[in-house]
Amino acid sequence: MTDLAPSMGGSVHRTARAEVRLRRRYAAERRLKWYGIAAVVIALAMLLALLGSIGAKGYGAFLQTYVELEVLLDAEVIDPAGTRARQALSAADYQVLASRALYVRFPDVTQRRARRELRAIVSPGAGFALRRMVLDDPTLIGGTVTLSAPVGDDIDQLAKGAIDRSAEQGRRVSDQQIGWFDALTAAGLIETRFNAGFFATADSRQPELAGIWGATVGSLYTLVVTALLAFPIGVAAAIYLEEFAAKTRLTDVIEVNINNLAAVPSIIFGLLGLMVFIQFFGLPRSAPLVGGMVLALMTLPTIIIAGRAALKAVPPSIREAALGMGASPLQVVTHHVLPLAMPGILTGAIIGMARALGETAPLLMIGMVAFVTAVPDGITDPGTVLPVQIYLWSDSPERGFIAKASAATLVLLAFLILMNGLAVWLRKKFERRW
Amino acid sequence: MPATVLAAVLLLLSVYGYFTGRRRAVALAGGEPRRLHSVPGYHGVFVALWCALPALVLMVLWLAVAPWLIDGLVLRTLPEGLADGGEAQVRLLMTDIRNLASGDIASRRPDPKLLDAAAHYSNLQGLSRWALFAVGTALAALGLAGARTRVTPRFRARNRVEAIVGGLLVLCSTLAIVTTFGIVLSLLFESLRFFAKVPFSEFLFGLKWSPQMALRADQVGSSGSFGAVPLFAGTVLVSLIAMAVAVPVGLLSAIYLSDYAPRRIRAAVKPALEVLAGIPTVVYGFFAILTVAPVFRDIGAFLGLNVSANSALAAGVVMGIMIVPFISSLSDDVINAVPQSLRDGSAALGATTAETVRQVVLPAALPGIVGAVLLAASRAIGETMIVVMAAGLAANLTANPFEAVTTVTVQIATLLVGDQEFDSAKTLSAFALGLVLFAATLCLNVIALRVVQRYRERYD
Numbered sequence: 001m002t003d004l005a006p007s008m009g010g011s012v013h014r015t016a017r018a019e020v021r022l023r024r025r026y027a028a029e030r031r032l033k034w035y036g037i038a039a040v041v042i043a044l045a046m047l048l049a050l051l052g053s054i055g056a057k058g059y060g061a062f063l064q065t066y067v068e069l070e071v072l073l074d075a076e077v078i079d080p081a082g083t084r085a086r087q088a089l090s091a092a093d094y095q096v097l098a099s100r101a102l103y104v105r106f107p108d109v110t111q112r113r114a115r116r117e118l119r120a121i122v123s124p125g126a127g128f129a130l131r132r133m134v135l136d137d138p139t140l141i142g143g144t145v146t147l148s149a150p151v152g153d154d155i156d157q158l159a160k161g162a163i164d165r166s167a168e169q170g171r172r173v174s175d176q177q178i179g180w181f182d183a184l185t186a187a188g189l190i191e192t193r194f195n196a197g198f199f200a201t202a203d204s205r206q207p208e209l210a211g212i213w214g215a216t217v218g219s220l221y222t223l224v225v226t227a228l229l230a231f232p233i234g235v236a237a238a239i240y241l242e243e244f245a246a247k248t249r250l251t252d253v254i255e256v257n258i259n260n261l262a263a264v265p266s267i268i269f270g271l272l273g274l275m276v277f278i279q280f281f282g283l284p285r286s287a288p289l290v291g292g293m294v295l296a297l298m299t300l301p302t303i304i305i306a307g308r309a310a311l312k313a314v315p316p317s318i319r320e321a322a323l324g325m326g327a328s329p330l331q332v333v334t335h336h337v338l339p340l341a342m343p344g345i346l347t348g349a350i351i352g353m354a355r356a357l358g359e360t361a362p363l364l365m366i367g368m369v370a371f372v373t374a375v376p377d378g379i380t381d382p383g384t385v386l387p388v389q390i391y392l393w394s395d396s397p398e399r400g401f402i403a404k405a406s407a408a409t410l411v412l413l414a415f416l417i418l419m420n421g422l423a424v425w426l427r428k429k430f431e432r433r434w
Numbered sequence: 435m436p437a438t439v440l441a442a443v444l445l446l447l448s449v450y451g452y453f454t455g456r457r458r459a460v461a462l463a464g465g466e467p468r469r470l471h472s473v474p475g476y477h478g479v480f481v482a483l484w485c486a487l488p489a490l491v492l493m494v495l496w497l498a499v500a501p502w503l504i505d506g507l508v509l510r511t512l513p514e515g516l517a518d519g520g521e522a523q524v525r526l527l528m529t530d531i532r533n534l535a536s537g538d539i540a541s542r543r544p545d546p547k548l549l550d551a552a553a554h555y556s557n558l559q560g561l562s563r564w565a566l567f568a569v570g571t572a573l574a575a576l577g578l579a580g581a582r583t584r585v586t587p588r589f590r591a592r593n594r595v596e597a598i599v600g601g602l603l604v605l606c607s608t609l610a611i612v613t614t615f616g617i618v619l620s621l622l623f624e625s626l627r628f629f630a631k632v633p634f635s636e637f638l639f640g641l642k643w644s645p646q647m648a649l650r651a652d653q654v655g656s657s658g659s660f661g662a663v664p665l666f667a668g669t670v671l672v673s674l675i676a677m678a679v680a681v682p683v684g685l686l687s688a689i690y691l692s693d694y695a696p697r698r699i700r701a702a703v704k705p706a707l708e709v710l711a712g713i714p715t716v717v718y719g720f721f722a723i724l725t726v727a728p729v730f731r732d733i734g735a736f737l738g739l740n741v742s743a744n745s746a747l748a749a750g751v752v753m754g755i756m757i758v759p760f761i762s763s764l765s766d767d768v769i770n771a772v773p774q775s776l777r778d779g780s781a782a783l784g785a786t787t788a789e790t791v792r793q794v795v796l797p798a799a800l801p802g803i804v805g806a807v808l809l810a811a812s813r814a815i816g817e818t819m820i821v822v823m824a825a826g827l828a829a830n831l832t833a834n835p836f837e838a839v840t841t842v843t844v845q846i847a848t849l850l851v852g853d854q855e856f857d858s859a860k861t862l863s864a865f866a867l868g869l870v871l872f873a874a875t876l877c878l879n880v881i882a883l884r885v886v887q888r889y890r891e892r893y894d
Contacts, residue, residue, distance in 0.1 A: 025786055025788075025789070026786065028786070028788050028789075029786040029787060029788040029789075031788070032689070032694075032787075032788040032791065032792075033690070033694050033787075033788070035686050035690075036686045036687060036689055036690020036691075036694055036695075037690060038686070039682065039683045039684075039685075039686035039687040039690065040686075040687045040690055040691070040695075040703055040707075042683055043683055043684075043687055043707060043710065043755070043758050043759075043762075044703070044706055044707075046710075046755045046758075047706065047709060047710050049721075049725065050713070050717070050718075050721045050725075050755075053721065053724060053725040054717070054720070054721065054724070057724065232606075233606045233609060234606075236602060236603045236606035236607070237603070237606045237607035237609065237610070239603055240600075240603035240604055240606065240607040241607055244600065244603065245607070253611065254607055254608065254610055254611060256883075257610045257611050257614050258610045259879075259883055260614070260876060260879050260880065260883075261610055261613060261614060263809060263812060263813075263875065263879040264617070264816070264872065264875060264876070264879075265812075265813075265815070265816020265817070265818070265843070265871060265872075265875055266816070266818065267816065267818045267843055267846055267847065267868070267871075268617060268621075268816070268868055268871065268872050268875075269617075271617075271620065271621065271846070271850075271864070271865065271868045272613070272616050272617045272620055274850065275620035275621075275623075275624065275865075276616055276620055281497070281498055281501070282501040297613050300609065300610065300613070301610065304607075304610070328592065328596060329596075330596045330599060330600070354712065355712075357714075358712075358713075358714025358715070358716070358717075359714070359715075360714065360715065360716040360818075360819045361715070361818035361819055361822075361843070361847065364818075364822075364847055364850075364851050365846075365847070365850055365851075367851075369851055387714050387716040387717075387819075388716075390716050390717070390720060391716050391719070391720075391819065391822075391823065394719070394720045394723065394724070394823060395823075402724065405720060406720075406724075409717050409720060412714065412717070413713070413717070416712055416713075416714070420712060
């Protein structure tokens with residue numbers, strides 16, 4: 001084409017300047033396309049980096065290193081009085097027994113400092129496990145039991161290869177501890193397996209004992225309160241605004257309000273909850289009840305907007321037919337329009353709930369950041385939720401907690417994927433074109 | 435807990451009310467429902483509503499008012515000399531009494547007078563609970579009986595029920611207004627208390643922010659200073675960085691997806707971008723401190739720059755990633771709303787796709803895009819978790835993105851987390867900051883919604 005151009009000199013579109021211009025225009029065209037591709041690639045790369053880095057750090061927390069110990073349940077330590085009273089049994093120091101099992105295995109360690117380092121191999125969780133065993137079956141006292149106890153966090157990191165073995169300087173594990181650990185490994189007493197405790201316990205000061213069950217239950221309670229409040233109120237408001245409200249100044253104000261509330265920063269809702277629910281009504285701090293109420297106020301605009309869209313999608317012919325059959329306006333809505341709009345409303349509500357599940361900032365304001373080691377029993381017990389737990393753990397200096405935070409993030413993302421998947425499925429299954 | 439029991443009793447009573455109302459209607463009609471004005475079910479619902487609603491209203495009011503009454507009664511019985519130290523001391527005293535009553539371990543040995551008061555307090559509390567239970571149940575029973583006598587064949591039960599339900603619907607929809615009022619009032623009320631201690635002009639124009647109040651008056655720096663300009667500057671800096679990342683990436687992906695991408699790529703990429711929107715902000719914050727901040731620091735060290743561990747850059751970039759899907763999906767909507775005829779016309783004149791996008795589509799979609807950008811900016815300003823985790827705590831008036839800055843939301847979060855007394859300027863300042871934040875985001879939202887709406891009207 002290009003070498004033909006000069007010979008066709010008659011056309012202004014084939015002059016050399018036109019050729020240059022055309023090339024420039026095509027180059028601009030390609031540039032814009034490549035800019036677009038680059039933008040998409042950047043966004044997707046960031047998504048992958050985010051998921052990848054959290055997955056890489058988090059999978060380790062699903063595994064935990066355990067050490068097998070032959071523990072002598074010494075009656076002198078557990079129950080010196082010999083009464084076998086439950087209170088005495090539960091107050092005894094079981095960690096000493098676990099430590100003694102280690103002293104027996106390494107009899108040449110006698111120095112105080114060395115013994116302290118040796119003790120650090122076993123997590124305080126060993127003591128808790130022994131107490132549970134004894135309380136379940138007091139006849140074990142005096143005998144020897146085999147206990148598979150979690151190791152301390154630093155040793156756990158060592159077992160997972162997260163600690164550099166070459167230099168002792170600035171390392172949280174001493175050479176001596178590495179030696180003991182290797183000896184235990186050689187004896188076949190060290191085992192790394194699935195960390196079931198992570199899904200069964202609440203928060204703890206020890207990374208190897210901390211779990212997400214407490215936060216999961218807290219999230220569940222909070223979300224139930226949110227759903228029970230936000231869904232009925234949101235649907236009712238959507239019905240009124242879409243089906244009944246005449247266009248008056250009041251409904252205009254309500255509409256503008258709802259649109260604005262949907263964009264108010266979530267931390268402001270936290271301030272509202274702090275002032276109104278906790279200061280004014282005196283509801284308990286840190287409780288899933290208050291958290292659920294705050295999140296309900298926050299989710300309400302989302303549900304109302306989704307609900308109105310779903311109601312609007314129901315064609316007017318349905319309403320006219322029902323009215324023609326003699327139904328009252330309320331019957332038209334409850335018997336015909338609402339059932340048809342329900343899948344759409346539910347989809348919007350689930351997406352709103354998913355957002356509430358991931359919300360952190362307003363819950364910080366109402367004190368759901370408390371360090372809670374017990375799984376909450378009800379909606380007024382102090383509790384925490386998954387995102388806040390991630391925040392708390394990510395703030396901790398111990399390495400084990402960073403892994404825990406990543407693992408908790410993976411669990412939270414799994415819940416979110418589940419909820420969004422449900423919403424997509426609902427939409428696909430019940431989507432109806434009129 | 436009697437409140438839960440009461441709720442259960444109310445539920446049972448209203449179920450009973452439904453069936454008894456229904457049965458009575460059928461019985462009065464002589465077993466021929468067609469003689470009734472309304473279907474029997476409506477008579478049942480009428481009785482059930484009268485049973486449950488008044489008692490529920492009573493319960494809510496009671497739960498709101500009772501703590502105040504109890505506090506007042508306990509304070510009045512306190513011996514002389516305990517509660518005359520001003521409002522703050524009374525508040526402290528009540529907290530002590532409440533903690534003693536609920537059996538929390540007190541750090542110091544409690545005063546016997548306080549123990550008496552605590553016993554009195556828990557007595558009153560128990561009394562209040564049982565009184566609520568008794569009165570609530572009585573009210574429900576009364577409502578049930580009263581409504582039941584009104585059931586006759588000619589009774590317009592449907593109209594009554596529909597009126598009540600209609601009222602409830604209106605009530606639910608006004609909750610949005612109540613929420614807004616609640617936000618404005620609670621922020622305003624506490625802010626006014628703050629401005630009584632710290633002059634308004636110092637807060638708005640002061641250059642030094644150090645809210646830590648000393649416990650004793652003779653300590654250095656005991657007064658604390660509340661000049662919020664460094665916070666505003668920090669917020670603007672982080673938001674600008676975020677927008678600098680999000681606007682080009684979001685807008686260009688929207689253009690690519692709407693005017694260039696083959697259908698299959700569009701179908702795959704759009705949901706992937708929406709995944710970015712669904713990730714909780716705490717996860718972004720975690721990503722920022724875990725991955726992005728160290729990477730930036732290493733790059734900075736490599737280039738000989740001193741990048742802080744809590745640099746504004748890391749927080750801003752991660753926040754930008756968070757906002758990308760927001761901008762791309764909103765702009766995608768408005769770009770798609772530009773009528774195809776405009777594109778076809780442009781193509782017919784010989785324009786390339788790029789020229790069509792730049793000279794036809796973008797100008798037509800501009801108001802919508804501006805609205806999207808404004809909404810995104812309001813998001814960035816109000817975003818909390820990313821900056822709490824990745825930005826600094828110390829107020830630092832700088833425009834250098836490699837340094838640590840703090841933002842309005844970070845300060846609100848840190849000032850109000852943990853133990854707090856509600857009359858120090860330190861905690862109150864959080865509400866003043868909240869008010870500024872609310873006002874700023876509200877302005878942005880209103881302008882953005884206006885712009886978007888005005889645009890929509892043009893092509894409808």
